[in-house]
Each structure stands twice: as structure tokens, then as C-alpha cells.
Amino acid sequence: MFDTKTLQITALVVFLVILFLSYFVGGFVAARMARFSGLKQGLAVWLWGLVMSIIAAVVIVVVASQNHTATVFQGSGAGLKLSDFTSVEALVSEGLIVVLSLGGALVGGLAGLGYHRKIDRFGLESV
Template sequence: MHEVPEGSPPARDDARSLHDDVHRREKAEFGGFKFGSAFFGWLTAMGTTVLLTALVTAIGAAVGANSGTTPEEAADSAMGPLGIVAIVVIAVVLLVSYFAGGYVAGRMARFSGAKQGIAVWIWAIVVAIVVAIVSAIAGAQWDILGNLQGFPRIPVTPETATTTGILTAVGAAVVTLVGAVLGGLAGMRYHRKVDRVGLGR
């Protein structure tokens, strides 16, 4: 009779070895940054940002109307507790939006999920720089991102514009990068599940 060796069955070991070998070869060929996929991920992040911000704005307007808060009173409290809440809400919106963008990029590219998330973030930085340059040269009417009423903004006063602006930019960059990378990893995991079923592991 054929004796089965102790430990893992040979068939399972062979399947695992095949899975690892195929994954290594596929990743070597198709891994790395995929800026085409990342571009669509960035579009997804932008669209999600606008939609979520519009939703939050509508909810905030409804709450303000019910509480009898005027726009002037809201502006006066922008840097108080309500301002802190607004910053937290915007951070969550950016995190969720770029998670969605990273997920789309990672799902499309299949490999190197973290790199796809970083690529989505790079697209955001590049587009922001290009828009800023065009706006500085051609005028504010070309400030596409600024003209999007649904794009998130953190209210600041002229006295704190410089410091708060820098901190806001750094915070937004960190939040969007983390969200995009986590989304890219999540999008890639779907394909690993498919590989485990198809190749056996």
C-alpha cells in the first residue's frame, strides 16, 4: 500500500508551492506602480469626496437651520468646538474617500496594493500642483478644485491662515495617504482570495 508521509499531505504542499511560484512570477511581471489604475482611483476619491462633503454639508445646514444658527454665528464659532468637529468630519471624509480610491486602484492593478495607494496620492498631489500653477498664471477662475462647492474646506481666520493652512495641508496629506494605502491593500486582497481558490492553498 502507498504510505502517506507524516505532516502535510504532499498534494497540499505541491499546491502551496505552485501558488507561491505563480504569484511570484505574476508579481514580478505585473507588479509595481500602475499609474493608469491609480488615475481612476484618484477620480473615485475625488467623486467620493464631493458626494460625502455635499451630504455632510446638507446635514450641517439642516442642523443649523433647526438650531437657529445664522451664518455669521457659525463663522464666529468656526475655530471653536464646532470648528474642531468640522476638522474631524473632513478628516473622516478624506480618509473614506481615498480609501475608496486606493481600493479601486488596488483592485484594478491586482498587485502591489500599497504602491497603488501611493500612486493615487501622487496623482492628487500632482493635480493640485498643476491647478495651483494654472490658477496663479491664468487667474482664480481656473481654480477648478476651489470652484467645486462640494470640495471640503476648513474655515480659518486671516490671523491663523498661515499656521493653520500649513497644519491643515500636512494633516490632509497624511490622512489621504493612509487612506489610499489601506484601500490599495484591501483592493489587492480580493485577488489573493481568488488565487487561493483557483490555485489551491
């Protein structure tokens, strides 16, 4: 019905939209909790996400390198090669993931500042 390339692109677009919205909400909430540093809070959300992703990747590599798990992965044909991550399509996808996650966190952080700016401008009685 659909070819593989179309399904891959559709899945990537859906994933990127969800990723952007997730980081936007994270940056927004962090900025709402902080008073005047929405951009810094958005950046901190992105950095924490990056750190957690690295930790998860290391744990997955360690678990997959264990003897009993490696045979399961090799038997299912799920082995990954470096060329899987360095093709043009993969590099573009990885770049989009970095740019959209960082952009979402920063834009969310800036959007979260709006609440405090309203309060500071009008006072608590008029909000």
C-alpha cells in the same frame, strides 16, 4: 449658538473623514484593477491626487493674479497672507491632510489586494 473655533474644528474633522474615505476608495479600486501591487497602486493614487492639486493651485493663482480678478478678491476681503498658512493650527491641519490622504490611499490599496488573494487561494470555482 456655536463659536467659530468649534465650527472650524467640526468642518476640519468632516473634511478629513471625507478625504480619508475618498483616498481609501481610490486606492482600493486601483488595487482591485492591478493584480499584485496594491501598495504601489495606492501610492500612485495619492501621487496623482497631489499632482492634480498642484495643477489646480497653480491655475487658481494665475487666475487670481489677473488684474480684473484680483480686484474682486481684494474687494471682498478674501486676500490670503502667508501667516494664514503658517500658524500652528494651520500646520497641524496641513499635516493631518497629508497623513490621512496618504494613509487612506495605502490602506485602500492593501485592502484591494484581498480579492485577488482569495481568488489565488481558492480558485475561480469556489468564489
